[in-house]
Amino acid sequence: QSALTQPASVSGSPGQSITISCTGTSSDVGGYNYVSWYQQHPGKAPKLMIYDVNKRPSGVSNRFSGSKSGNTASLTISGLQAEDEADYYCSSYTSSSTFRVFGGGTKLTVL
Amino acid sequence: EVQLVESGGGLVQPGGSLRLSCAASGFTFSSYEMNWVRQAPGKGLEWVSYISSSGSTIYYADSVKGRFTISRDNAKNSLYLQMNSLRAEDTAVYYCARDRVTTVDYWGQGTLVTVSS
Numbered sequence: 001q002s003a004l005t006q007p008a009s010v011s012g013s014p015g016q017s018i019t020i021s022c023t024g025t026s027s028d029v030g031g032y033n034y035v036s037w038y039q040q041h042p043g044k045a046p047k048l049m050i051y052d053v054n055k056r057p058s059g060v061s062n063r064f065s066g067s068k069s070g071n072t073a074s075l076t077i078s079g080l081q082a083e084d085e086a087d088y089y090c091s092s093y094t095s096s097s098t099f100r101v102f103g104g105g106t107k108l109t110v111l
Numbered sequence: 112e113v114q115l116v117e118s119g120g121g122l123v124q125p126g127g128s129l130r131l132s133c134a135a136s137g138f139t140f141s142s143y144e145m146n147w148v149r150q151a152p153g154k155g156l157e158w159v160s161y162i163s164s165s166g167s168t169i170y171y172a173d174s175v176k177g178r179f180t181i182s183r184d185n186a187k188n189s190l191y192l193q194m195n196s197l198r199a200e201d202t203a204v205y206y207c208a209r210d211r212v213t214t215v216d217y218w219g220q221g222t223l224v225t226v227s228s
Contacts, residue, residue, distance in 0.1 A: 034213040038156075045206060045221060046156065051214035089156050093213065099170045100146070100158040100215070 003101035004029065004090055011109040017078040020106045022090030023071060028101055030071035034093035037066060037075045040105075041086045049088075050075060077108070085110040113137040113217045115207045120222030127197050127226070133190040133207030133219060141185035144210035147192050149203035150221070157203075160192065161210065175201075197226045 005023040012018040022029065022037075029035055033053045038046035048057050050066035053073065063078045073092070077084055090103040119131040131147070147159040160181040161170040169181055180193040190207055204221040 036214040045218040047218075048214065048216050051211075051216070057216065091156070091215070097170070098158065098172060099161055102148075102156040102158065105155040 003094070003098065004092060004103035006088075006090060006103035006106045008104070009107045009109065011111055012077075012080045013111045014080050014082065016080050017076060018080060018108065019077075020075045020088055020090075020108070022073040022075070022092075022103050024073075024092055024094075024101070025071055027096055028092040028094040029068065029073050029090075031095060032093050033068070035066065035068060035073040036091045037064075038089045038091065039084075039086045040089065046089065080110050082110050084108060113209065115209065115217060115219030117205060117207050117219045117222035120205065120224045122225045122227065123197055124228050125198060125226055128193070128195045129197065129224060131192040131194065131205055131207075131222060131224070133192075135188045135190065135207075135209075138209070140188040144212070145183065145190045146208045146210055146215055147181060147190075148206045148208050148215070148218070149201075149224075150206070151200075151203040154203075159205070162190070194224070197224075199226050202226045 035053045037050040039049050040046045049064050053068045054066040065076045067074050087105045089105045094101045114136045116134045146161050162181045178196045182191045206221045207219040208215045209217040
């Protein structure tokens with residue numbers, strides 16, 4: 001069982017917006033503004049899409065945005081495109097011995 | 112361009128050992144902390160181990176503590192993971208990933224480790 005909880009799947013039509021949640025505890029998501037989101041296409045390495053809750057690395061589309069409220073972080077993708085179909089993972093720094101924790105992943109389907 | 116290239120994966124019997132390597136280029140390797148993260152077939156990501164830039168600070172996931180050893184050679188721009196007493200549940204793609212204090216930003220393509228008799 002993953003330390004952070006994500007929905008197993010979400011879906012949306014091209015052009016729509018979707019939001020993926022990531023729920024942790026006060027020892028990780030709620031305690032630090034160090035939440036990251038990764039996109040992973042089949043057979044590929046994860047790609048950093050959001051870090052420090054809401055910052056985008058250079059080159060990442062501004063259609064991707066992040067936020068946090070309490071122990072729950074969220075990734076929003078607006079203007080869905082076919083190439084956004086992938087698995088998405090959240091991650092957080094944690095004060096526990098685990099050091100870094102990941103969510104179980106969410107499969108995004110673009111209908 | 113940041114590049115991380117893992118090697119050393121393969122098929123090993125339960126109880127066996129394997130040493131993974133990660134060759135880094137495109138950045139000043141000695142200035143960055145590094146991680147190993149794994150992904151079992153069809154499963155999610157699991158953080159495995161962390162090493163500071165100098166190698167003086169090391170962390171392990173409870174699932175591998177006492178069996179895996181992370182190390183680095185800054186002169187060779189290389190990261191290593193020595194894996195002993197391997198179990199079936201260690202079967203996964205192992206990724207080398209660069210740490211940036213509050214996040215893990217670049218990942219290699221991974222190397223597959225299969226533990227099976």
